[in-house]
Amino acid sequence: xxxxxxxxxxxxxxxxxxxxxxxxxxxxxxxxxxxxKTFLRRPVELTCAGRTDTGVHAQAQYVSLxxxxxxxxxxxxxxxxxxxxxxPDDISIxxxxxxxxxxxxRFEATSxxxxxxxxxxxxxxxxxxxxxxxxxxxxxxxxxxQAAQALVGEHDFVxxxxxxxxxxxxxxxxxxxxxxxxxxxxxxQETGENLICVSVKGNAFLHNMVRIIVGTLAEVxxxxxxxxxxxxALAARDRKAAGPTAPARGLTFVDVTYPxxxxxxxx
Numbered sequence: 252x253x254x255x256x257x258x259x260x261x262x263x264x265x266x267x268x269x270x271x272x273x274x275x276x277x278x279x280x281x282x283x284x285x286x287x288k289t290f291l292r293r294p295v296e297l298t299c300a301g302r303t304d305t306g307v308h309a310q311a312q313y314v315s316l317x318x319x320x321x322x323x324x325x326x327x328x329x330x331x332x333x334x335x336x337x338x339p340d341d342i343s344i345x346x347x348x349x350x351x352x353x354x355x356x357r358f359e360a361t362s363x364x365x366x367x368x369x370x371x372x373x374x375x376x377x378x379x380x381x382x383x384x385x386x387x388x389x390x391x392x393x394x395x396x397q398a399a400q401a402l403v404g405e406h407d408f409v410x411x412x413x414x415x416x417x418x419x420x421x422x423x424x425x426x427x428x429x430x431x432x433x434x435x436x437x438x439x440q441e442t443g444e445n446l447i448c449v450s451v452k453g454n455a456f457l458h459n460m461v462r463i464i465v466g467t468l469a470e471v472x473x474x475x476x477x478x479x480x481x482x483x484a485l486a487a488r489d490r491k492a493a494g495p496t497a498p499a500r501g502l503t504f505v506d507v508t509y510p511x512x513x514x515x516x517x518x
Contacts (some may be wrong), residue, residue, distance in 0.1 A: 254323040254467075255354040256290035256316045257514055258283075258334070259346030263382060264308040265500065266341055271302045279303075279342060283312070283314065289329075291322060300356045301363050301456065302506040306499030308382055311345065311506045315356035323349070328518035348514040362432060362508040363456060367449040367465045367501050368441075371472075378442035384465075384501035390472035392447045396436035398471045401482035402464065405430045408457055410484050410493045411467070416458035417490070430454040436468065450505075459496050467494030 262279050272280040280297055300313040327347040334344045350359075368383040370376040370388040376383055402408075408416050409427040420427055431453040438448045439446050449465050467484060470476045476494075485492040 253320045253352055254318055255330035255350040255352055256318045256322070256517075257348040257350050257354070257356060258314045258316075258329075258344055259348065260303060260312050260341045261310045261345050262308065262312070263341040263381070264303060264306050268305045269303055269307070270299055270309075270312070272297075279309075279312075280314075282338055282342055283334075286334050287316065289337055290333050291318070298356050300360045301504060303502075303504055304459065304462075304499055307502045307504065308500075309504040311423075311449060312504055313356040313360075313507050313509075315350065315354055317352060322433040332471070347517040349515055349517050354513065356507075359509055359513055360455075360507050361510060362452055362454055363448070364452045364505040364507070365456070365461045366503050366505050367451075367461060367497065368503070369449070369465075369469070369501060370444060371447055372445075376444055379444050379446065382500060382503060383444075384498050386469065388473055390447055390469060391474070392436045392438055392472065394478055395447075395468040395472040396434075398478040398481040399434040399436055399464070399468055401485060402431050402434050406485055407488055408460055408485070409488045410490055411460045411463040412490065413463075414490050415495075420429070420457075427457060429456060429460070434464070436472075462493075462497045462499065462502060463490075463493055465497040465501070469497065470494040493515040 267279050268276045270279045272278050284295055284297055295316055298315045330347050333346050369386050370383045371386045376385050407428050412427055417427055433452040435450045437448055439448055451461050
């Protein structure tokens with residue numbers, strides 16, 4: 252293989268059992284893999300920037316695939332049109348890029364960005380229903396934002412990881428430390444509805460990490476915990492010390508950052 256094809260894709264996660272391919276289960280990788288196999292007329296193996304869980308959405312997930320010199324000559328417009336035609340309507344091929352033959356969408360990524368959306372109040376969300384958590388009460392985003400700053404930097408985030416996944420990492424001798432570059436909690440309005448957004452950027456994430464961060468910050472936002480509690484939960488290195496896992500539907504994988512020049516226009 253001489254070149255790497257990199258696809259920027261988006262998807263609505265409600266009807267998928269996550270990104271990773273699974274037998275007899277509808278997944279993003281399964282649908283995209285079938286489309287690529289049909290288009291390229293050969294088996295394919297995909298690498299993604301970050302595996303999402305069941306129900307999680309994506310605006311800009313990146314997937315890489317080594318291609319032959321002949322395949323590298325296919326027009327970008329043809330690739331995009333064909334794959335959008337061959338995939339279901341809850342997947343969108345949003346961009347086509349070229350990278351070096353040893354490029355990996357997963358390992359070359361320098362940061363990943365997630366946004367979690369919350370509708371707080373007694374009014375049921377309308378247009379944001381499918382991509383926001385309806386929290387039936389009041390939340391204080393200023394207190395949530397203040398508490399969230401304790402998470403910025405390099406820390407052991409085992410308190411914010413699904414227990415089974417943390418155990419597997421530890422058994423394999425792998426670290427549960429991650430570097431959070433930025434966390435912001437703010438109010439905004441989308442499609443005519445008031446939202447509270449939790450924006451998290453980091454070098455990588457543990458299983459359920461963002462959703463547990465959101466569930467923990469919500470405990471502060473609703474007034475059940477003080478701002479200093481998040482720091483204590485982090486230091487405890489125990490999943491029981493942190494808050495609940497927020498629902499998947501509110502989480503969107505927003506973007507990935509790569510080194511300058513790593514991705515080039517396909518044409």
